[in-house]
Amino acid sequence: MPTPIATIDETHAPDLGSWVEGADMHPDFPIQNLPLGVFSVDGQVPRGGIAIGAMILDLAALAHSGLLEGEALAAAKAASGPTLNPLLALGTGPRRALRRAVSALLAKGSPKQPDVTPLLVPAHRARMHLPARVGDYSDFYVGIHHAAEVGALFRPEQPLLPNYKHIPIGYHGRASTIRPSGSPVIRPNGQTRGADGDLPRLGPTQRLDFELELGLWIGPGNTQGQPIPLGQAWEHMGGLTLLNDWSARDIQAWEYQPLGPFLSKSFHTTVSPWIVTTEALAPFRIAQPPRAEADPSVLPYLQDAKDQDKGALALDLEVTLSSAAMRARGEEPQVLSHTQACAMYWTLGQMVAHHTVNGCALESGDLLGTGTLSGPEPGSKGSLLEITRGGAQPLQLPREETRTFLEDGDEVVLKGRFMAEGRRSIGFGECRGVIASAPQI
């Protein structure tokens, strides 16, 4: 019998509180969230943890505490090592058991508070790592407003290609350069097109951009040759993070024909370090916005009434930028974009079903990006390429600073908050990167 997915239970109750100080007021990590990550303290070996307020519950210590049993204990053991791949491989059942057990341990009035307190580590003392070893990273293109807007910049006569509304378009990305929030983003060198008739040049990219995306962590995944049907897709999702798909637009424009983006993307990808599990986000699954009347119907393997009914996310997204000068003056970052995740033309489930329809094997710890999530309005765009219309309309920052693309010292922060009426909001924590100057070559 398949494990039930997306069940809302007592762990989501909005009046549930935690005895951990400040957790109930935490914007991202109240007890309703309990996201999974990998942390280390004082240079010790990294291990799994769960964020609660400003603290981290050490899952390796919890596994040895005698406080867990059964599936919850198995899950905590699987999360005791330096990556969460073994936990993701267990699938939804044990992860859900761990969530319920941890929720009970951290809930206000838990008799176990004295036993659990020593297992908490202040988050400010911890260094966060990638939550899993990424076997393969694939990036999709499901943000239809982004696809249309960028398409219009390159192909005014045909912004959306004929396949867009039939296929969740995606491509393979680079796994080795995915880094957790906070790792410096080194401006890449690369080849760019020369001026008319000139040879191409090599140098630091002059059009460095961010891309606001969601990242989907896979687990357990499928055997090669055995597709995951859309109706089972959520059983293979571990959870979500924020993802910044840093992009060098000038390198991209010169290299991407005929095989797609390569070095323009492979220098760095930033993810927020906490996985918001599919269990945690269950109350925020909403109906996929209906397609337009004129939109074509999709092939049966991408059709599922339940997926349409719960395929979208009630998730607010925000991008901020601060220049080095702004931070030096102690100024607040400037909000570049505020948008919603329901700008996705294809659901997460459709991404998984399409990715595996050819028999491709997804493995625990694989990462799927959604592609840039832009809204239709000004102020909701998920990349500078869109915000500045390809650099044609510079962005105004405080005190005469302007931007077409990112400059050294710029800090970009992505944030996301799941919000629904009658529910306690939960978030990802930050997905942050500061641009470092290019190395001499």
Place this chain on the structure above:
Amino acid sequence: MPTPIATIDETHAPDLGSWVEGADMHPDFPIQNLPLGVFSVDGQVPRGGIAIGAMILDLAALAHSGLLEGEALAAAKAASGPTLNPLLALGTGPRRALRRAVSALLAKGSPKQPDVTPLLVPAHRARMHLPARVGDYSDFYVGIHHAAEVGALFRPEQPLLPNYKHIPIGYHGRASTIRPSGSPVIRPNGQTRGADGDLPRLGPTQRLDFELELGLWIGPGNTQGQPIPLGQAWEHMGGLTLLNDWSARDIQAWEYQPLGPFLSKSFHTTVSPWIVTTEALAPFRIAQPPRAEADPSVLPYLQDAKDQDKGALALDLEVTLSSAAMRARGEEPQVLSHTQACAMYWTLGQMVAHHTVNGCALESGDLLGTGTLSGPEPGSKGSLLEITRGGAQPLQLPREETRTFLEDGDEVVLKGRFMAEGRRSIGFGECRGVIASAPQI
């Protein structure tokens, strides 16, 4: 001091023989080769081995035999586990020490023959595995005749795009579905374009193709943000295998704009299981063919006189096809293609230097494909797309069978042989795949 690369020494002497029966007559694995692989016997844990004739030298057993010391011992220990990633991470020095030690142990007249004999396993008893866990797989497009011919099919007015002679074009491939020779290749299902005005259809690909490529195993690789200069590229190469980049042309044509091939390639990639090390192929490095007068000069990071002098390979490549009916009748496979690796417009070194110029991290066990290697003449084409001109000119097989693309039961075998005057030839062994029918979906 950098380790010297490509040194020809006594391990390459053409008159060197081995006491292992038949090894001196073996077409692929005489003592001059000593390729590295991972094997298992009787369901035991896989471990590293070296092919010699029809036998495999068990490196885990060798590491425990007391016959090695120093760097050679360290290398054998690193090759004792289920993947060669740790050995590749050691780089050229220890690998070369192991080669020299093993060469001496296996050489005719070695006093150690009685000690080494028990460490040999008949290859027919062994199951071969992938030689390394592939972190990332990138596929290039350096076969210029292939690029021009395929380009002409799609864009008669501009077969080679403007960037081709400036950039070693490449893209990210799928690592999770790379399999060793012999694994059945399941025909993928996928979306293909509908007839004019019709909706797309889902079903088994009707245009399943092979691609004749070389695969380059990386080790040790670079730190993110620190490019590998062309002059050091060979220090980060472990060795080569044959690679068949199975491709579904109808899926590819419908999906590949604007982000490149995805599901048309990600269902399966076959590699020959033995890594022919850069040490073994040193005598077969030859001058890169000069560029045409009209070709543009390349940027300095892709220029290196030594690389040009030793950048190409004296390597013969062959593709054969046999249908199920042919094999049932005991007929020989039909040779589809016979070509040379020097059809590469860009060298392996240029691929590595370009891949990392943006700071992208290559890791031990990463795999780089060359792209399809076709010669300029008929009979030298590395894919059916070229051989049958996109299906327009069917291929004749014995007894009235014809092919435009691959049918279920077809077996494709790639072979490669390094050959140079005054040298003992060495080879890869086979890169073999049989097409299995698509699953019902």
